[in-house]
Amino acid sequence: MKNYKFTTKDLILIALMAAIGIAIKPLVKTITHLISTPLGIPGGTFGGGFYMMWLCLIAAMVPRFGSATLTGLVQGVVVLITGWYGSHGAASIITYALPGLAVDVLAYLYRRRIKLDGQILYCVGANLVGTYLVGWLIMRLPKAPLLISLSMAIISGCIGGVLSYLIFKQLTRYRLI
Numbered sequence: 001m002k003n004y005k006f007t008t009k010d011l012i013l014i015a016l017m018a019a020i021g022i023a024i025k026p027l028v029k030t031i032t033h034l035i036s037t038p039l040g041i042p043g044g045t046f047g048g049g050f051y052m053m054w055l056c057l058i059a060a061m062v063p064r065f066g067s068a069t070l071t072g073l074v075q076g077v078v079v080l081i082t083g084w085y086g087s088h089g090a091a092s093i094i095t096y097a098l099p100g101l102a103v104d105v106l107a108y109l110y111r112r113r114i115k116l117d118g119q120i121l122y123c124v125g126a127n128l129v130g131t132y133l134v135g136w137l138i139m140r141l142p143k144a145p146l147l148i149s150l151s152m153a154i155i156s157g158c159i160g161g162v163l164s165y166l167i168f169k170q171l172t173r174y175r176l177i
Helices: 009-021 025-039 042-062 067-082 093-111 114-137 144-174
Strands: none
Touching: 009 025, 009 042, 009 067, 009 093, 025 042, 025 093, 042 067, 042 114, 067 093, 093 114, 114 144
């Protein structure tokens, strides 16, 4: 952790990833509820990998500790202020920022930000943290449904990690970052 400072470009990318992460929620939520509702599983569990992939992508794009946490924090504050997605109130800041912190800690420990295995690990970690927080803190799920939700979070996180890696590769291929 040599460089803690974010450049203007870094902050723009963080804001962009936070905005995209919030903007795709209506589409992802609609699609995932078609699958999860009949199974009695919270929709955010299955769609979480698609929400968390933006946190993993920013960790690759802005390789500084805190970039994913800041992205999640921005998302949480925007959701809290606008009341746009979810009725979790102030807990939104926690449920959005802590998955970002999980990405930052895992990225610091594992140091494979731009590799497929790293992106999968970060997305699974973030999705597990987010799913656990919402399942335990907000929904107060009993143990069995919570474990099922966490299992789904692993699968969804793997998918999100792969997508994050593929997006990063395309962005670098076309020299957009």
